[in-house]
Amino acid sequence: MSSPKYIFSNENHRFSFRLTGNTLGLGFAQRLPTPTPLLVVLRSKVYVLPHLDMPNLSILIKSYVIKILIDSVTATGVEFTHGGATYTIGANKEVIVSAGALKSLQILELSGIGDPKVLKPLGIVLKVDLPSVGTNMQDHAADISVSWEVTPESGINSLNKLGDPEFLQQKLGAYFSQKRSLLANVVSERQLPLPSTRHRQSEGHHRETRKGFGRNPPKSAALKKQYTIQMARLKNPDMPVFEIIVNPVLTEWIMLNLARDPTTYPALDANYFDHQIDLDIMVEAFKFGRDLANHEPLKKVVAREANPGPNVGTEADIISMYDPLLLHTFLKSIPSLSEHIKDNLCTVWHTSDTLPMLPEEDGGVVDPKLRVYGTSNIRVVDISIIPLQLSIHTQTIAYGIAEKTADIILEKA
Numbered sequence: 001m002s003s004p005k006y007i008f009s010n011e012n013h014r015f016s017f018r019l020t021g022n023t024l025g026l027g028f029a030q031r032l033p034t035p036t037p038l039l040v041v042l043r044s045k046v047y048v049l050p051h052l053d054m055p056n057l058s059i060l061i062k063s064y065v066i067k068i069l070i071d072s073v074t075a076t077g078v079e080f081t082h083g084g085a086t087y088t089i090g091a092n093k094e095v096i097v098s099a100g101a102l103k104s105l106q107i108l109e110l111s112g113i114g115d116p117k118v119l120k121p122l123g124i125v126l127k128v129d130l131p132s133v134g135t136n137m138q139d140h141a142a143d144i145s146v147s148w149e150v151t152p153e154s155g156i157n158s159l160n161k162l163g164d165p166e167f168l169q170q171k172l173g174a175y176f177s178q179k180r181s182l183l184a185n186v187v188s189e190r191q192l193p194l195p196s197t198r199h200r201q202s203e204g205h206h207r208e209t210r211k212g213f214g215r216n217p218p219k220s221a222a223l224k225k226q227y228t229i230q231m232a233r234l235k236n237p238d239m240p241v242f243e244i245i246v247n248p249v250l251t252e253w254i255m256l257n258l259a260r261d262p263t264t265y266p267a268l269d270a271n272y273f274d275h276q277i278d279l280d281i282m283v284e285a286f287k288f289g290r291d292l293a294n295h296e297p298l299k300k301v302v303a304r305e306a307n308p309g310p311n312v313g314t315e316a317d318i319i320s321m322y323d324p325l326l327l328h329t330f331l332k333s334i335p336s337l338s339e340h341i342k343d344n345l346c347t348v349w350h351t352s353d354t355l356p357m358l359p360e361e362d363g364g365v366v367d368p369k370l371r372v373y374g375t376s377n378i379r380v381v382d383i384s385i386i387p388l389q390l391s392i393h394t395q396t397i398a399y400g401i402a403e404k405t406a407d408i409i410l411e412k413a
Ligand SMILES: Cc1cc2nc3c(=O)[nH]c(=O)nc-3n(C[C@H](O)[C@H](O)[C@H](O)COP(=O)(O)OP(=O)(O)OC[C@H]3O[C@@H](n4cnc5c(N)ncnc54)[C@H](O)[C@@H]3O)c2cc1C
Pocket: 063, 064, 065, 066, 098, 099, 100, 101, 103, 104, 107, 262, 263, 348, 349, 350, 381, 382, 383, 384, 393, 394, 395, 396, 398
């Protein structure tokens, strides 16, 4: 069966896509909260519950690994806390670290695996000299900050109406009795691949962008190599600049403080707009999204832009709107679009790539069998090991990494 064809068009752009699975094409994520017959697969049902009676499996909940105990290059056990007490457990074969991009990084560093320059000031005894640990951290960031108020004539029940207590009661009643109503609605996403901005930008702007991009290259070996890939994408005349938005320019995260307590997180600065081009792309994407309300079919149901509202714009927009003599005052009082985006930017919780699978000389932390370089029996199995941020959600990738590693371990067994 062929997938449905979605078309969106205005006088500048025309999109016509099939849902092919290409991450750069139109995508949608339909979300249904309850009543319809959904197939919900709990991962514990698949990965944990069927194996509980295995004699060699013990699961200890509410426990935190503090560090791996390492003798020379070999993990001999793990130190962990449980119920307020600290325990150690021996490792006969190997230790598999699977605590997520930030916590696996933290566990390795607290175990003495990492950059001596980071570990020494913290009083952590160096066990394995691996300066690339934690230097390749990457993330997806999003700015979902344009919204509109719909007209009463549109007949659309916006969620704002739930602020009316009588309306809320009515909808609550319908939800509990029929499992239907406005309360059964959740946000569904549509993703449009945005077109190139090249037609709107001068060659001069592009030259400046490339210069800026080149002026501020990442320092870590892993990021440097990947940065050349990003540069090639940017320079490729056939590559619309918006296609890079799902792979933001690589910036070096800054570890502000490695938490010594394993129950807390290290403090990090994601350094999101280290490269001006990431901000430029976000601004263009925002303007494109904002412009959708000027075109049908959205136009006929939109009463006004609710957030950020017409008073927030780029400086260029402001200049074209106001008397140049008053410009100075307006520029001071009207926030620019860049500021608005910076204020509303948030992580998509896809933080990954902290312990990448790459050749060691290129800044890798694990080898193709997911073993930590310089150790004989420590593996990392989670999304820390991705080398370059992917242009998709990360959860299925975590399952893929786990499944693949199980195969690798079984082959060896
Ligand atoms: C709010 C939020 C929303 C998200 N939405 C989506 C989405 O819609 N789609 C999608 O694909 N992805 C989504 N993600 C991302 C996705 O959840 C992660 O990419 C994925 O879970 C990563 O898997 P992981 O195995 O690497 O790490 P995790 O799933 O984080 O697993 C690590 C485990 O280790 C445990 N742990 C940590 N430290 C220790 C320690 N010291 N000792 C013992 N155990 C420890 C943690 O409790 C956790 O159970 C979302 C993430 C968040 C936070």
